[in-house]
Amino acid sequence: MLDADAITWMTDTVADAQATPHTIPKLTDTYPAMSIDDGYAVQDALLARWQKDGRVLVGLKAGLTSKAKMDQMGVTEPSFGMLMGDTLDPDGGVVPTDKLIHPRVEAEIAFVTKAELSGVDLPLEEIIAATDFVQPAIEIIDSRFEKFKFDLVSVIADNGSSARFVMGGRARRPLDIDLRTVGIVLEKNGEIVATASSGAVLGDPVRSVRMLVTWLHGRGRTLPAGSIVLTGGATEAIPVESGDAIVARYQDMGSISVRIG
Numbered sequence: 696m697l698d699a700d701a702i703t704w705m706t707d708t709v710a711d712a713q714a715t716p717h718t719i720p721k722l723t724d725t726y727p728a729m730s731i732d733d734g735y736a737v738q739d740a741l742l743a744r745w746q747k748d749g750r751v752l753v754g755l756k757a758g759l760t761s762k763a764k765m766d767q768m769g770v771t772e773p774s775f776g777m778l779m780g781d782t783l784d785p786d787g788g789v790v791p792t793d794k795l796i797h798p799r800v801e802a803e804i805a806f807v808t809k810a811e812l813s814g815v816d817l818p819l820e821e822i823i824a825a826t827d828f829v830q831p832a833i834e835i836i837d838s839r840f841e842k843f844k845f846d847l848v849s850v851i852a853d854n855g856s857s858a859r860f861v862m863g864g865r866a867r868r869p870l871d872i873d874l875r876t877v878g879i880v881l882e883k884n885g886e887i888v889a890t891a892s893s894g895a896v897l898g899d900p901v902r903s904v905r906m907l908v909t910w911l912h913g914r915g916r917t918l919p920a921g922s923i924v925l926t927g928g929a930t931e932a933i934p935v936e937s938g939d940a941i942v943a944r945y946q947d948m949g950s951i952s953v954r955i956g
């Protein structure tokens with residue numbers, strides 16, 4: 696692992712890039728030996744600062760969980776990140792972009808849990824039983840790295856490109872729909888820009904929650920009841936700009952729409 700000074704430097708650099716905002720070179724340009732654990736150490740340090748500022752952790756995001764996303768970003772392993780309550784925007788509302796550099800939107804399935812989940816490779820039934828509801832979500836990602844280009848460890852330190860997210864449409868009990876085959880259509884300004892089946896995420900987005908819980912376990916953590924989990928973009932992410940109208944339609948789960956501010 697890198698030493699504490701290196702983690703502090705990376706945390707300062709990322710926090711500054713997110714706040715201003717501005718782009719920075721990949722962290723591996725400065726620290727080629729940076730590891731996945733170092734990336735998550737930066738996340739831990741960011742969270743400590745954010746909580747000191749009164750920001751609240753409301754859930755976690757898994758990213759790079761579909762082939763479409765992995766191919767787009769050239770990364771073959773998932774990343775996990777934190778969802779802060781103040782980055783949640785309402786369905787039908789406007790996504791603020793004053794802190795965004797080159798935003799992209801993703802259509803995802805969100806899980807909201809009602810019981811604590813912990814352990815390694817949990818049976819999927821256990822995750823379903825602990826799920827209060829599933830719901831359409833649009834994640835607005837933004838990379839602090841130049842040209843939206845990064846490697847796995849750098850994007851982890853940048854909190855998995857987390858920027859804003861929106862939940863809406865129709866919340867469903869997880870046993871009432873087949874989460875492997877929900878058709879998703881993503882539209883920008885009335886044009887279809889991407890389509891997918893929810894099964895594009897690991898065959899079933901519930902597997903993304905399982906993977907997240909396994910990862911948490913490895914870090915001595917659990918997924919608390921009441922957590923939001925974004926399971927990852929089913930399609931590639933679509934660049935957006937100010938004024939764009941985004942709609943994501945989900946089979947049997949309604950639709951969700953936002954305007955980019």
Ligand code: OOG
Pocket residue numbers: 756757758759760761764768774801803834836837838850855856857926927928932
């Ligand atoms: C990393 C975040 C990926 C997803 O849903 O796959 C992500 C990135 O592509 O910038 O949120």
Ligand code: MG
Pocket residue numbers: 756757758801803834836925927928
């Ligand atoms: Mg995402």
